[in-house]
Amino acid sequence: MQLAVLTGVTAVATGLFLAPFSAQLDDQASRRALAIAQTTAAEPGLDELLTERPGPSRDGPVQRLAERVRRATGASYVVVMDTRGIRWSHAEPDRIGRRVSTDPGPALAGHEVHHIDEGTLGRSARGKVPLRDDEGRVVGAVSVGIAYDSVRDRFLRAVPGLIAYAGGALGAGALAALLLARRLQKRTHDLAFSDITALLAEREAMLHGIKEGVVALDAAGRIRLVNDEAQRLLDLSPRHLGLSPHEALGPGRTARLLAGDVSGSDLLTVSGGRVLVANRMPTADGGAVATLRDRTELELLGRELDGSQGLIDALRAQDHEHANRMHILLGLLQLGMVEDAVTYLSEAVGVHRATAEEITGHVHDPMLAALLVGKATVAAERGVALRLAPGTLLPDRLVDPPELATVLGNLVDNALDATAGTTGGQVEISLGQAPDHGPTAVLLRVADNGPGVPARHREAVFTEGWSTKEPPAHGRRGLGLALVRRLAERHGGSAEIGRSPYGGAEITVVLPQALHSQDSGREPGDRAGAAPGDVPKGGRGAEAGATGLIPRPRR
Numbered sequence: 070m071q072l073a074v075l076t077g078v079t080a081v082a083t084g085l086f087l088a089p090f091s092a093q094l095d096d097q098a099s100r101r102a103l104a105i106a107q108t109t110a111a112e113p114g115l116d117e118l119l120t121e122r123p124g125p126s127r128d129g130p131v132q133r134l135a136e137r138v139r140r141a142t143g144a145s146y147v148v149v150m151d152t153r154g155i156r157w158s159h160a161e162p163d164r165i166g167r168r169v170s171t172d173p174g175p176a177l178a179g180h181e182v183h184h185i186d187e188g189t190l191g192r193s194a195r196g197k198v199p200l201r202d203d204e205g206r207v208v209g210a211v212s213v214g215i216a217y218d219s220v221r222d223r224f225l226r227a228v229p230g231l232i233a234y235a236g237g238a239l240g241a242g243a244l245a246a247l248l249l250a251r252r253l254q255k256r257t258h259d260l261a262f263s264d265i266t267a268l269l270a271e272r273e274a275m276l277h278g279i280k281e282g283v284v285a286l287d288a289a290g291r292i293r294l295v296n297d298e299a300q301r302l303l304d305l306s307p308r309h310l311g312l313s314p315h316e317a318l319g320p321g322r323t324a325r326l327l328a329g330d331v332s333g334s335d336l337l338t339v340s341g342g343r344v345l346v347a348n349r350m351p352t353a354d355g356g357a358v359a360t361l362r363d364r365t366e367l368e369l370l371g372r373e374l375d376g377s378q379g380l381i382d383a384l385r386a387q388d389h390e391h392a393n394r395m396h397i398l399l400g401l402l403q404l405g406m407v408e409d410a411v412t413y414l415s416e417a418v419g420v421h422r423a424t425a426e427e428i429t430g431h432v433h434d435p436m437l438a439a440l441l442v443g444k445a446t447v448a449a450e451r452g453v454a455l456r457l458a459p460g461t462l463l464p465d466r467l468v469d470p471p472e473l474a475t476v477l478g479n480l481v482d483n484a485l486d487a488t489a490g491t492t493g494g495q496v497e498i499s500l501g502q503a504p505d506h507g508p509t510a511v512l513l514r515v516a517d518n519g520p521g522v523p524a525r526h527r528e529a530v531f532t533e534g535w536s537t538k539e540p541p542a543h544g545r546r547g548l549g550l551a552l553v554r555r556l557a558e559r560h561g562g563s564a565e566i567g568r569s570p571y572g573g574a575e576i577t578v579v580l581p582q583a584l585h586s587q588d589s590g591r592e593p594g595d596r597a598g599a600a601p602g603d604v605p606k607g608g609r610g611a612e613a614g615a616t617g618l619i620p621r622p623r624r
Contacts, residue, residue, distance in 0.1 A: 071246040072244025076239060083235045090227065092547050095194065095301035098215050105142045106213040107181070109135065109149070116202040119209045128163040136159070145193055145216040149200070151209045152177055169212065173197070176210035176334035281362055282345075284314075284327055288355030292317060292327075302361050304341055322532060323347070327359050339551045341559075431457055432500060433465035436474050441498070444481050448496065451489045455481075458499035463511070468586040472560075473511070478551050480515040480576050483550065487519030487573060494518065495571065503579060509560060510562075515576050516569035527566045553578060 109115070118131050125131065135147040135158030146160040154173045156165050175182050176197035183196040193214035199526045199558030200209040257265060276283055282299030285291055290313050295305050309317040314327035322337045326329050326347045337349045346362045394413075401410035428445070441457075448455035467473055481496065495515045503512035522530055531554045553576075554564040562580040569575035 071250065072243055075242040075246060078244070079235050083231060087228065090231075091111040095185050097162045098194035099185060099196060101196075102144065102213045102215045103183040103198065105138065105144055106211045107197040109138050109147055109213065110198050110200045110211045111262075115149070116200055116208050116619065119149070119157060119200070125155060125157040125166050127165055129157070130416075131157040132159075132162065142213075145214045146212075148212040148214075150207060150212065151531060152207065154395045157209075160588070171212075173193075173210055173212070176212070177207060178398070179207055182477075192582075198599075247596075275551035281360055282358045284361070285352075286357045286359070287328065289319045290314075290328060293356070299361060301341060302340060302345060302363055329357060338554050341555075344552070362553060376533065425589050428457070431461045433467075433471075434463060434467050434470050435558060436470040437463065437467075437500070440474050440478060444478075444485070448485055451494070453485055453488050453494040453496055455485075455496050455498070458497050458514070461498070461500050462502075463500040464502070464584065466587075467511075468509075468583055472556055473580070475514060476556055476578055476580075477515075479550065479553050480513070480578070482520070482624060484515050484517040485576070488517045497571070502584065506562075506581050509584040509586055510579060510581045513580070513608075516571060517575075518569070519571040519573040521568055521573045522566055530566060531564065534599055587614060 092130075099622050107299045112134060113132070115134065115514075118129075118134075133151055138144070139147040139160060140509050148159055148169065148171060149157045150169055151157065151237050152169045152537045154177070156167055156169060156259060159165050171186055176199050179199045181196075181198045183194075186193065186195045193216055195212060197210055197212045201212055215432040260268070276294070276296040279296070280298055280596075282302045283294070283296045284292060284303075286292035291311050292305075292309060292314065293302075293311070295307075295310065300306060302317060303323065305317060314324040318324040318327070320333070320342070321338075321340075323340045323345070326336055328336055329349055329351075334348055338345050338347055346364050347359060347419045349357055349359045350471065356517050398410055398414060401407075401413065408620050428441050429438045432441060446456050481498065488496060496515065496516070499512070499514040499516075501512055502508075503510040506512070531550050550564070550566075557564045557580060560580050560582050562578065562583075564576065564578045566576050
């Protein structure tokens with residue numbers, strides 16, 4: 070196709086050049102004939118010779134003058150005529166005295182003309198001028214012709230050179246086309262255009278059909294492709310194409326992963342409340358392709374598994390303790406110590422009920438109250454004292470209880486992990502409104518007496534994947550606090566870590582928009598008809614193993 074186009078363009082260009090070149094040669098030949106005619110008409114005394122007698126002759130002075138000019142200029146003929154159009158000279162003397170074969174009217178009318186015309190000597194380039202006397206009157210005309218064969222020969226002599234140039238250009242173009250074709254074949258792996266089109270269609274279908282985010286970056290680090298899943302996971306749109314990851318996503322670990330600032334494989338990051346696993350692979354053109362997998366559900370299931378495992382352990386220990394209590398009760402009854410048995414049973418039940426009632430008295434939201442009752446049971450199993458700080462009071466006006474439960478659960482779990490196995494471990498929880506941050510703000514603080522976090526690591530603990538603990542069997546650690554900060558920032562709040570009064574770590578979370586306003590009609594303790602002192606749904610089951618807000622370690 071390239072050679073055919075190149076050959077056609079060369080042929081058309083050559084033809085377009087030859088057409089005006091032929092016309093140019095014709096014009097040059099006719100103007101030369103005109104110049105010879107003008108020179109002949111300017112010969113002194115020629116006008117007077119036309120008025121002499123006896124008239125035109127084969128060897129007269131006009132014929133001799135015309136022949137001298139013809140031989141000197143190489144013209145085919147030089148004809149001098151009078152006002153009647155009768156020849157006084159000609160290259161063939163037999164034609165002298167006869168009327169010219171072409172129209173002499175324009176020249177005898179005083180006009181100079183030049184053109185290609187057909188006469189008695191064949192086709193020729195002609196020039197005709199009027200012949201005037203000393204007073205300016207037209208007394209005749211001079212017609213000069215140059216054989217057209219000489220013009221054609223000149224044209225034909227020029228054609229081979231022109232064709233040679235055109236052939237050279239065609240050869241150079243063919244070589245360039247061949248080299249370009251080979252380069253294209255190498256770059257496209259010898260694929261035909263139809264194959265490339267099919268591959269492109271398959272690529273588009275695959276990229277936008279897979280449930281894994283794909284982000285492609287060019288050599289300058291700008292985003293050049295984002296598939297549908299990546300748009301969903303990163304909250305991107307086509308308008309972000311051409312921007313760098315930091316410009317499109319803002320500062321954060323996800324942008325650094327995409328930009329290649331963090332190396333490694335299967336790197337964890339959090340974006341918009343989602344837990345993502347990222348991998349980045351460089352490409353041959355200097356760019357890179359990053360893939361993102363959503364493992365939020367897997368992390369949630371892992372955390373539920375951890376919680377379920379802890380609950381199972383707590384229930385197993387409670388079952389053992391319950392059997393011990395039954396044995397004690399049975400022994401008291403067998404010894405006839407009925408009053409002591411009643412007292413022992415009342416104390417055991419009262420402790421559990423007091424725990425649940427005290428939690429619901431300070432935390433009116435049923436979801437958070439149930440969470441704290443369950444955490445108190447787990448803390449008691451681990452030998453950690455879990456208590457509410459003085460002044461804790463959280464009304465039942467939460468905008469999003471599940472998210473606040475996620476934040477509180479992560480913080481309590483981290484505190485229990487930090488204090489587990491230590492002597493006299495304790496965790497203090499503070500929940501309540503934060504008037505300094507607005508009427509709808511909630512302040513949540515969890516402090517422990519564990520080893521704490523060094524000052525140089527207090528920002529790193531909020532980074533995805535950072536942890537000082539061994540990873541669980543189902544996955545990796547280092548996501549809980551990252552999720553806490555991300556949820557807090559999404560609500561316009563903050564999460565900070567410092568040193569607790571007990572020597573361990575203290576994490577403070579502020580959520581400015583966590584509560585409904587007072588005029589929304591909801592009041593603290595209004596839980597769809599439940600009385601403020603009622604145990605929340607799920608609280609009875611968790612209450613069965615609670616030993617109080619300051620539980621005694623189990624032995």
